[in-house]
Amino acid sequence: MRPQRRRDFLKTSGALLGGLFAGSTVVAAERTDRFVVKTNTVSRLERAGLDVVYDLTPANVAVVEGSESDLSGVSSSYAPDIEVRLQEPDVNGSAPTEAHDEPGYPVQWDKQDQQIPDVHEVTRGEGTRVAVIDTGVAASHPDLEHTVNESLSRDFTGDGFGAGVPAGGSHGTHCAGIIAANDANDEGVVGSAPGTEIVDCRVFSTTEGASFADILAAILYSVEIGCDAANLSLGAYPVPREANGDFYGKVLNSTLTYANKEGTVLAIAAGNDSADLQHDKNFISLPNEGAQAFSVAATGPKGFMFDAGDxxxxxxxxxxxxxxxxxxxxxxxxxxxxxxxxxxxxxxTWFFDLVYNTLSTPTYENGEYVGATHEYGWKAGTSMATPQVAAAVALVKSVKPDLNANQVKSLLKNTASVPEGYDKTYYGSGYLDVLAAIES
Known part of the structure; x- marks a missing residue:
């Protein structure tokens, strides 16, 4: 795989597809030298002198580098590659980290509420595989070294730092810990499905953004290696539906539909903009509004470790x-x-209402990745809710391996319920109930 030239992303305001809405931390910027193309063959693209970076034709997509003039001569169905950024609430900037390895389950309200110890009496997710498409997963973290398959892990950024490392930041390691942190090593934290296998698909580097094309390629790779779920705690919002936005939506639909047909459930963060996605008809949220995406909203307590009063x-x-x-x-x-x-x-004590799990902070010297500090800490976001669902997919597939992707999603939705006193608007089918799903 040839290196990706991230410096070619335009940072000027004129290249912004969505801009910033109040509360949004996502910008989608166009790229000038790389294009996403709708096609079922790459031969015409190659004959035109274009460099095929990704052949994704199983999903009727290809990614090429070259001049737009060469591309326009052989295809009219294309758009520039764009940049997708992580979505994290501002409160994460105030949350602390801890470098010690004291057992953390007592502050894991999420695992307590999901009755994960009872779930593990039935299954720990053995025999399943989950891709984490993110900033990189630290394979050497003491709570993850049992689960990361480094030989299958891939770096899609082309930065040369490799895979199985948190080169793009701690976000991916936190997501991976929520899924599969070791529950049997008497240290650290507990994951929902510690028996599953994690594959690190790193799409973020030292810059803030990830290529939309790299994300599409990581999804197709997850399908190729037989992942039961792929976790995508990332997104771009708001992307206008007009012009290229409609094209990105169609490309995403074909990619996600193919993945779903092949059996990979795509758990995707709904985003952290406090936005009504039901009624924002002029905008698209990528990738969670793609066809077959399993879109995940977030919940959490107020006052888990302090008196929050009314x-x-x-x-x-x-x-x-x-x-x-x-x-x-x-x-x-x-x-x-x-x-x-x-x-x-x-x-x-306020931060105990966030999600506590694994972290790994990368270290660089003279622009080269030299390692990471393994920690534990708190984060919040639909980014943290999504791996809860990816783990639930692994747990279900562990006990019901013959279910296809649609059947797994239906089971999770049918066993979820909207909590009494709350509006369905925030839940879709309901609040995740892992134990009910594996026992149904």
Missing amino acids: DAEGPESPAFYTNYGTNAIDIAAPGGDALLDAIETHPD
Whole structure:
């Protein structure tokens, strides 16, 4: 795979597809030298002198590098590659990390609420595989070294730092820990499906963005290696439906439909913009609004480790930042919440309402990745809710291996329910119930 030239992404305001809405942390910027093409063959593209970076023709897609003039001579169905960024609520910037290895289950409200110890009496996710398409997963983290398949892991960025490393930041390691942190090593934290196998598909490097094309390629690779689920805690919003936005949506639809048909459930974060995805008809949220995406909203407690008074809420309550929309959301899961006033009034305990799990912070010297510091800490977001669902897919497939992707999603939705007193708008089919799903 040839290196990807991230410096070719345009950073000017004129290249912005979506811009910034209030509360949004996502910008989608066009690239000038690389294009996503709708096609079922790459031969004409190669004959035109274009460099085929990714042959994704099983999903009727290809990614090429070269001049637009050469491309326009052989195809009219294309658009520039774009940049997708991570979505994290601002509260994560205030959350602490911890470098010690003290057992962390007592503060894992998410695993307690999902009755994960009882789930593990039935299955730990053995015999399954989950791809984490993110900033990189630290294979050497003491709570993940048992689960990451480094030989199958891939670096899609072309930065040369490799795979099985958190070269793009700690986000991917946190997601992987939520899925599969070791429950049998008497240290650290617990994952929902510690018996599953994690494949690191790194699409983020030292820059803030990830290539849309790299993400598509990582999805197809996840299918190729037989992943039961792929976790995508990333996105771009708002992308206008007009012009290229419609094209990106169609390319995404064909890619996700192919993956779903081949048996890989795509758990995708709904986003953290507090946006009504049901009624924003002029915009697209990529990739969670693609066909066959299993879109995940976030919930969390208020006052898990402190007295929140009248503001107290349980783990199933909608998080303040989560995107929503009855038909736009498939399911809700624990992603963490926060009382913003409590950051000042309860500085030592407010962050316990976030999700606690594995972290690995990368270190660089002279621009080269030299290692990572393994830690534990708190994050919130639909990014944290999504791996809860990816893990649930692994757990279901472990006990019901003959189910296809649609059947797995239906089972998770049918065993979920909307909590009493809350609106379906924030839940889709309901709040994730892992134990009910594996026992049904």
